[in-house]
Amino acid sequence: MGSEAAPLNYIPILIFIVIAFAFGAVQILLGRIVRPSRPYRAKLAPYESGSPLFSDARVQFPIRYYIIAMLFVIFDIEIVFMFPWAVAFKKLGLVGLVEMVVFIAILIVGFWYAWKKGALEWD
Amino acid sequence: MTFPLQDLLTILPELIVIGTACLILALDPILEATKKDVLAWLTLGALAMCIGLTSSQMTGRVSAFSGMVVIDAYAAFWKLLLYIVTGLTVLLSLAYLKAERLSIGEYYGFILLALAGMMVMVSGADLLTIYLGTELMSLSLYVMAGLKRTEARSLEASAKYFVLGAFSSGVLLYGISLLFGLAGSTGLSAIAAAITAHGTGDPLLSLALVLLAVGFGFKMAVVPFHMWTPDVYQGAPTSVTAFMAVASKAASFGAFLRVFVEGLGAASADWSVLFTVVCLATLALGNLVAIVQTNIKRMLAYSSIAHAGYALIGVVVAGGHSGEGASTGFASVLLYIAIYSFMTLGAFALVGMLRKEGQESDQIEDYAGLAKREPLAAFFMLVFLVSLAGIPPTAGFIGKFYIFMAAVNGGMTWLAIVAVIFAAISAFYYLRIVMVMYMREAEGSIATHSRLETSPALSLVLACALAGVVLLGLFPNGLWSLASQAAPLLK
Numbered sequence: 001m002g003s004e005a006a007p008l009n010y011i012p013i014l015i016f017i018v019i020a021f022a023f024g025a026v027q028i029l030l031g032r033i034v035r036p037s038r039p040y041r042a043k044l045a046p047y048e049s050g051s052p053l054f055s056d057a058r059v060q061f062p063i064r065y066y067i068i069a070m071l072f073v074i075f076d077i078e079i080v081f082m083f084p085w086a087v088a089f090k091k092l093g094l095v096g097l098v099e100m101v102v103f104i105a106i107l108i109v110g111f112w113y114a115w116k117k118g119a120l121e122w123d
Numbered sequence: 124m125t126f127p128l129q130d131l132l133t134i135l136p137e138l139i140v141i142g143t144a145c146l147i148l149a150l151d152p153i154l155e156a157t158k159k160d161v162l163a164w165l166t167l168g169a170l171a172m173c174i175g176l177t178s179s180q181m182t183g184r185v186s187a188f189s190g191m192v193v194i195d196a197y198a199a200f201w202k203l204l205l206y207i208v209t210g211l212t213v214l215l216s217l218a219y220l221k222a223e224r225l226s227i228g229e230y231y232g233f234i235l236l237a238l239a240g241m242m243v244m245v246s247g248a249d250l251l252t253i254y255l256g257t258e259l260m261s262l263s264l265y266v267m268a269g270l271k272r273t274e275a276r277s278l279e280a281s282a283k284y285f286v287l288g289a290f291s292s293g294v295l296l297y298g299i300s301l302l303f304g305l306a307g308s309t310g311l312s313a314i315a316a317a318i319t320a321h322g323t324g325d326p327l328l329s330l331a332l333v334l335l336a337v338g339f340g341f342k343m344a345v346v347p348f349h350m351w352t353p354d355v356y357q358g359a360p361t362s363v364t365a366f367m368a369v370a371s372k373a374a375s376f377g378a379f380l381r382v383f384v385e386g387l388g389a390a391s392a393d394w395s396v397l398f399t400v401v402c403l404a405t406l407a408l409g410n411l412v413a414i415v416q417t418n419i420k421r422m423l424a425y426s427s428i429a430h431a432g433y434a435l436i437g438v439v440v441a442g443g444h445s446g447e448g449a450s451t452g453f454a455s456v457l458l459y460i461a462i463y464s465f466m467t468l469g470a471f472a473l474v475g476m477l478r479k480e481g482q483e484s485d486q487i488e489d490y491a492g493l494a495k496r497e498p499l500a501a502f503f504m505l506v507f508l509v510s511l512a513g514i515p516p517t518a519g520f521i522g523k524f525y526i527f528m529a530a531v532n533g534g535m536t537w538l539a540i541v542a543v544i545f546a547a548i549s550a551f552y553y554l555r556i557v558m559v560m561y562m563r564e565a566e567g568s569i570a571t572h573s574r575l576e577t578s579p580a581l582s583l584v585l586a587c588a589l590a591g592v593v594l595l596g597l598f599p600n601g602l603w604s605l606a607s608q609a610a611p612l613l614k
Contacts, residue, residue, distance in 0.1 A: 105145075106145060109145045109148055109149050110148070112149055112152075113148045113149065113151070113152060113229075116152030116153065117152055
């Protein structure tokens with residue numbers, strides 16, 4: 001099942017993983033060995049040279065941002081899909097055109113729905 | 124890459140369903156709130172067209188889209204069942220959404236999108252096509268579970284279902300990727316050929332088997348992957364619960380059987396051992412935990428888990444055999460799920476529409492004295508519960524009978540005996556509700572008691588479900604011959 005040589009192609013990735021882990025581990029270990037250890041309160045704060053924390057970072061924010069982000073992703077994907085289509089337009093011919101029309105029609109249904117439901121209004 | 128135009132004809136039912144779903148989404152915002160019923164009738168019209176089209180696809184085996192999709196009697200069987208179940212769900216929803224004062228047009232769009240996913244699942248002949256179908260189904264169901272946006276329990280159900288469902292999809296994909304590594308293809312026939320050529324000794328194959336079993340186990344809600352079921356079934360709007368308990372389970376079984384028979388059939392000795400364990404655990408846990416439930420939706424959730432266990436008996440038996448024995452085993456699974464659909468849908472329809480003071484009465488105590496207040500509703504519930512318990516002359520008995528016969532003929536008498544013992548245990552919790560309805564007097568003032576909110580749509584649903592349960596119980600031969608026609612196509 002599968003060719004026996006296939007795993008060989010992945011050996012560089014294995015080596016890369018090993019080096020990546022080793023790099024991080026060596027840095028931390030080296031730092032621990034070399035640096036002097038004199039902890040005090042300000043030094044142990046999460047941001048040693050930043051401003052002190054005044055609230056939790058997990059705050060509520062309006063769900064509208066979420067909707068806008070979702071709409072952005074939808075049309076972003078549309079564009080990502082259209083670029084390679086435009087490049088290969090001549091080769092794909094009529095079939096490609098029809099397929100793209102179907103794709104955009106489905107997106108437009110979603111866009112129409114979102115628009116009519118008021119997802120694009122800020123208030 | 125192009126495909127012949129007649130490929131589009133073979134998936135015409137799917138295209139109609141998706142097209143209607145888009146139409147509903149487009150129409151919903153411009154329809155007035157009082158006219159949303161039009162969308163339900165539109166849905167039913169699309170389903171009627173699909174029933175006609177799929178009935179003509181019952182014979183032969185047509186492959187389309189380079190073997191990604193296959194249309195055969197097996198797919199047609201599941202699709203017809205799914206259309207009927209979806210149609211009944213839509214009718215139930217007409218009544219239920221009104222009672223809950225939910226005016227949601229896109230609801231019907233989501234039902235159709237989920238149905239499209241299920242149709243792709245049962246006629247997919249490629250693991251990725253099947254995966255795509257499960258995702259379309261699940262994503263629609265996640266949204267539908269959370270439709271009661273003001274209720275914390277509904278939102279919890281939706282979120283829980285989403286997180287666990289996404290996790291199980293990941294496991295399923297992992298299994299698919301391992302199989303792709305083994306066979307060099309995600310097509311079921313190519314996988315089958317690779318397994319036959321190389322044997323089943325590869326530990327990677329066993330790992331892939333287990334991962335696929337976990338992925339499908341989540342969707343079918345079998346122990347130990349059932350954790351989400353009671354919470355989601357309880358929290359979701361009851362019409363959605365009925366749809367999930369019936370349609371999504373049927374489609375998951377459809378896809379699961381095709382993958383494990385057509386793709387992994389050569390390794391059936393391995394997976395039938397695996398599913399024997401799962402089957403026993405499902406029967407035991409589903410039936411035992413159902414006993415202690417006080418909420419009827421949770422009880423029906425555990426009952427649906429237990430019924431998946433009975434259906435798995437057929438799978439296990441078929442996995443241990445080849446030829447005639449295997450196809451009887453599979454046919455009994457198809458028959459069982461079809462019968463299960465009718466009785467479960469009927470029970471959930473009643474649970475959703477028995478209400479007090481505008482609230483759903485989902486506690487078992489609310490059913491006290493129901494036989495006096497609503498004799499007809501109590502009688503319908505009695506029939507559905509008796510059928511779920513598997514007592515003749517209802518369809519539930521026929522379903523269990525064929526499953527147990529397949530087990531005995533396949534030399535697994537011990538499994539049949541265990542299942543019969545659990546069926547006897549299950550009679551306890553089903554008949555307890557009958558006892559509450561008929562024997563116990565309602566306490567407190569009459570105003571707080573649950574009554575059935577009747578409507579023509581609900582009457583139609585209940586009549587169809589009752590007809591299914593009674594007629595299939597008395598004349599099972601038609602359905603059995605359909606099921607046995609569909610089963611042998613899986614070698």
